[in-house]
Amino acid sequence: MKNFGDRLYEACVEKNSAVCVGLDPRLDKIPLHIKEKAISKNKNTFKAAAEAVLEFNKGIIDAVYDLVPAVKPQIAFYEMFAEEGIRVFRETIEYAKSKCLITIADVKRNDIGSTAQAYAHAFLGVVDLFGEKVKVFDADAVTITPYLGWDGIKPFMEACIKYGKGIFILVKTSNPSSGDVQDLCMKDSRSVYEIMGHYIESWGADDIGKNGFSPIGAVVGATYPDQAKKLREIMPNSFFLVPGYGAQGGSAKDVKNCFIKDTRDVMTGAIINSSREIIFAYEKSEKYGEKDYDKAAREAVEKMNEDLRKAF
Amino acid sequence: MKNFGDRLYEACVEKNSAVCVGLDPRLDKIPLHIKEKAISKNKNTFKAAAEAVLEFNKGIIDAVYDLVPAVKPQIAFYEMFAEEGIRVFRETIEYAKSKCLITIADVKRNDIGSTAQAYAHAFLGVVDLFGEKVKVFDADAVTITPYLGWDGIKPFMEACIKYGKGIFILVKTSNPSSGDVQDLCMKDSRSVYEIMGHYIESWGADDIGKNGFSPIGAVVGATYPDQAKKLREIMPNSFFLVPGYGAQGGSAKDVKNCFIKDTRDVMTGAIINSSREIIFAYEKSEKYGEKDYDKAAREAVEKMNEDLRKAF
Numbered sequence: 001m002k003n004f005g006d007r008l009y010e011a012c013v014e015k016n017s018a019v020c021v022g023l024d025p026r027l028d029k030i031p032l033h034i035k036e037k038a039i040s041k042n043k044n045t046f047k048a049a050a051e052a053v054l055e056f057n058k059g060i061i062d063a064v065y066d067l068v069p070a071v072k073p074q075i076a077f078y079e080m081f082a083e084e085g086i087r088v089f090r091e092t093i094e095y096a097k098s099k100c101l102i103t104i105a106d107v108k109r110n111d112i113g114s115t116a117q118a119y120a121h122a123f124l125g126v127v128d129l130f131g132e133k134v135k136v137f138d139a140d141a142v143t144i145t146p147y148l149g150w151d152g153i154k155p156f157m158e159a160c161i162k163y164g165k166g167i168f169i170l171v172k173t174s175n176p177s178s179g180d181v182q183d184l185c186m187k188d189s190r191s192v193y194e195i196m197g198h199y200i201e202s203w204g205a206d207d208i209g210k211n212g213f214s215p216i217g218a219v220v221g222a223t224y225p226d227q228a229k230k231l232r233e234i235m236p237n238s239f240f241l242v243p244g245y246g247a248q249g250g251s252a253k254d255v256k257n258c259f260i261k262d263t264r265d266v267m268t269g270a271i272i273n274s275s276r277e278i279i280f281a282y283e284k285s286e287k288y289g290e291k292d293y294d295k296a297a298r299e300a301v302e303k304m305n306e307d308l309r310k311a312f
Numbered sequence: 313m314k315n316f317g318d319r320l321y322e323a324c325v326e327k328n329s330a331v332c333v334g335l336d337p338r339l340d341k342i343p344l345h346i347k348e349k350a351i352s353k354n355k356n357t358f359k360a361a362a363e364a365v366l367e368f369n370k371g372i373i374d375a376v377y378d379l380v381p382a383v384k385p386q387i388a389f390y391e392m393f394a395e396e397g398i399r400v401f402r403e404t405i406e407y408a409k410s411k412c413l414i415t416i417a418d419v420k421r422n423d424i425g426s427t428a429q430a431y432a433h434a435f436l437g438v439v440d441l442f443g444e445k446v447k448v449f450d451a452d453a454v455t456i457t458p459y460l461g462w463d464g465i466k467p468f469m470e471a472c473i474k475y476g477k478g479i480f481i482l483v484k485t486s487n488p489s490s491g492d493v494q495d496l497c498m499k500d501s502r503s504v505y506e507i508m509g510h511y512i513e514s515w516g517a518d519d520i521g522k523n524g525f526s527p528i529g530a531v532v533g534a535t536y537p538d539q540a541k542k543l544r545e546i547m548p549n550s551f552f553l554v555p556g557y558g559a560q561g562g563s564a565k566d567v568k569n570c571f572i573k574d575t576r577d578v579m580t581g582a583i584i585n586s587s588r589e590i591i592f593a594y595e596k597s598e599k600y601g602e603k604d605y606d607k608a609a610r611e612a613v614e615k616m617n618e619d620l621r622k623a624f
Contacts, residue, residue: 024427028440035442044442076423076430080439082448083399090394110457111388111420112487112555115336118388127392128340130347130356136394145422145459148485149492173460175424180461184507187499195496243424 004141004166005213008239009268011069011102017305018259018267020104020241021064021297022275023073023092025053027080029280031290034059050084053077056293057092060279063294064301065099070140070271072104072241093139104168104241105139110152117155124159141166143219143241146196147181153203160215161207166239167216171196171231174221174244193227197234208237212262213269217241220258222250222272229257232269236260240270246277246304252311259312267312274304316453316478317525320551321580323381323414329617330571330579332416332553333376333609334587335385335404337365339392341592343602346371362396365389368605369404372591375606376613377411382452382583384416384553405451416480416553417451422464429467436471453478455531455553458508459493465515472527473519478551479528483508483543486533486556505539509546520549524574525581529553532570534562534584541569544581548572552582558589558616564623571624579624586616 012018027035027049035052042048061071073096078089093103109119123142126133144156144167156167172182172193182193197218204214214237220228222244232240240258244250260269281300282288288296324330339347339361347364354360373383385408390401405415421431435454438445456468456479468479484494484505494505509530516526526549532540534556544552552570556562572581593612594600600608 027442039442044444046441046446046448049441074423074427076421076427076434079398080430080434080448081441082402082434083395086391086398087395108423108457109388109420111386112485115386115388118392122388122392122394129358129361129393130339130351132356134358136358136392145420145457147457147459147482147493148487149489149494151487151489170459173424175460175463177461177463180511181459181504181508182461184496184504185499187497187501189499192493192496192504196493199492 001162001164003207003209003213004160004164004215005239006209006211007140007164008069008102008166008271009211009213012268012271013266015067015069017068018271018308019068019301019304020070020072020271020273021060021068021278021301022273023057023060023071023279024077024275025056025279026077027052029283030056031282031293033291046081046084049081050088053081053085054088054091057088058095059294060297061096061099061101063298064278065101067298067301067305068101070102070104071096072106072273074106074275090137093137102140104141104143105137106143108143108145108170110145110148112148113151113155116152120155120159124156124165125163141168141217143168143170145170150199150203157203157216165215168219168241169196169200169216171200171218172220172224172227174223174248174250178221194230194234197231200238201235204237213237213239219243222255223248225254225257228255232257232260242270242272245272246274252307255308256311272308278304313474313476315519315521315525316472316476316527317551318521318523319452319476320381320414320478320583321523321525324580324583325578327379327381329380330583330620331380331613331616332382332384332583332585333372333380333590333613334418334585335369335372335383335591336389336587337368337591338389339364341595342368343594343605345603358393358396361393362400365393365397366400366403370407371606372609373408373411373413375610376590377413379610379613379617380413382414382416383408384418384585386418386587402449405449414452416453416455417449418455420455420457420482422457422460424460425463425467428464432467432471436468436477437475453480453529455480455482457482462511462515469515469528477527480531480553481508481512481528483512483530484532484536484539486535486560486562490533506542506546509543512550513547516549525549525551531555534567535560537566537569540567544569544572554582554584557584558586564619567620568623584620590616
């Protein structure tokens with residue numbers, strides 16, 4: 001199985017892009033013509049909401065797949081519509097993969113060992129269905145929250161090795177109160193997020209691919225550039241998944257510290273996520289209205305690619 | 313809306329029980345006659361797995377609902393079967409509520425503010441479905457992981473107040489490596505789990521019900537009785553949800569520190585979860601085989617109730 005770090009590295013080089021498109025389809029912002037079509041077929045049901053979400057997502061994916069290496073559906077916006085939402089979460093991943101995109105299921109799962117294993121099987125591996133091994137969500141990577149420590153992460157790591165998949169562990173998140181836990185300072189003056197960085201570096205040390213990255217990445221918010229600099233030094237072998245660019249306030253300058261200059265002089269090692277500013281770009285576009293939300297999204301991705309390339 | 317702390321307190325008093333039955337339906341352990349029936353109707357599909365899970369759960373709930381205050385379905389074992397699994401997760405909650413059980417959705421969700429709000433709406437509140445407010449999972453409480461700090465918890469807290477619901481935040485979990493993050497020691501000699509305890513006490517301080525409990529509970533593992541003692545002192549106003557009894561090694565003696573003796577001389581303030589040892593009790597029962605898994609579960613609950621009552 002190809003190492004996930006290599007897969008992601010190569011996808012970034014191929015597309016000459018570090019942009020990850022966040023698929024967080026808020027129903028109130030999905031264009032009216034899509035919602036009307038879904039309601040006319042399914043009335044005011046979860047199924048209608050889910051169908052609207054799926055059509056919207058496919059439009060975004062069609063518009064941007066040749067420009068970016070990865071997409072990241074955030075499962076909260078799908079769970080809102082119960083089993084119908086979960087169905088289109090699964091179908092969104094399937095569709096994105098059919099367009100050769102790397103799919104990061106933003107699920108922030110974690111639990112004690114035997115439960116974490118169930119999650120790892122469902123999102124990255126295969127489950128046992130009456131003796132038959134079957135794929136469920138089959139994402140390329142998932143996000144993970146680390147409060148339970150290593151034994152809640154190990155089953156995901158095993159799935160990474162077995163299936164060429166990846167994980168991104170929360171280290172320093174982009175939200176205002178991320179410091180409540182992450183900035184707590186130890187006796188030796190290190191903070192919790194730094195210690196998480198050291199854990200990740202050691203957990204991934206045995207599985208580094210030919211381009212220098214392990215399958216264990218780190219979530220590091222664009223809104224904390226100083227902390228990102230420190231973390232980049234602690235974790236030279238981890239891809240960073242960087243939320244907080246755009247709507248949350250992070251700029252290209254802020255995310256610069258998340259990258260590494262590799263031996264071929266390529267800036268690599270980070271993918272920068274943007275959700276609202278891309279998928280609902282039509283709201284601010286001068287050129288495109290909501291019917292052309294896909295064109296507006298493509299325009300926003302082109303602008304973001306340009307913005308990030310200029311920063312180096 | 314009635315305070316969740318009061319609702320849980322009263323349910324424990326009414327049933328004279330502190331047992332929470334964990335509904336973690338591992339397909340390989342579900343009795344053959346249930347699986348064969350599901351397969352005969354739906355072949356080897358996710359639907360068959362989900363139907364087997366639902367029938368199994370209903371059998372357990374029917375057998376124990378008069379003996380315990382609460383059940384806790386662990387969503388990982390449902391997500392394994394994609395949208396069909398999520399459907400029966402929802403239907404399990406619905407069925408348990410119809411039997412007047414308190415339902416704790418063990419989902420360990422958390423995210424930045426706007427995403428946490430989507431989760432809170434889905435699991436505890438209502439979502440906006442084309443202008444109509446609709447319940448989705450409508451559990452009585454959820455478990456939450458705290459790595460992102462207060463702004464990822466606030467939306468859940470708002471749902472608690474608005475809908476009389478509860479949350480249980482991970483503080484000191486039962487697994488062997490819980491110390492990786494939770495035991496990290498600060499400059500002032502407090503550990504991360506103690507600080508989490510202080511956060512929870514302050515976050516719940518404005519919403520304490522007439523029986524002395526806020527809607528914010530804490531997850532404290534039965535496998536760490538000394539830490540539980542400390543945490544009980546830090547959080548006099550929080551219910552503890554205690555995993556780790558039974559299969560994971562915790563005994564009645566170990567969980568004693570999680571309780572409070574209230575003004576009426578009632579031992580309260582904790583619910584002790586057991587999953588495997590109850591729902592798959594038939595595996596170890598001398599009296600009942602797998603066809604009578606429900607009777608074996610009832611027997612195991614009676615034994616656990618007895619075991620806990622004797623400890624005080």
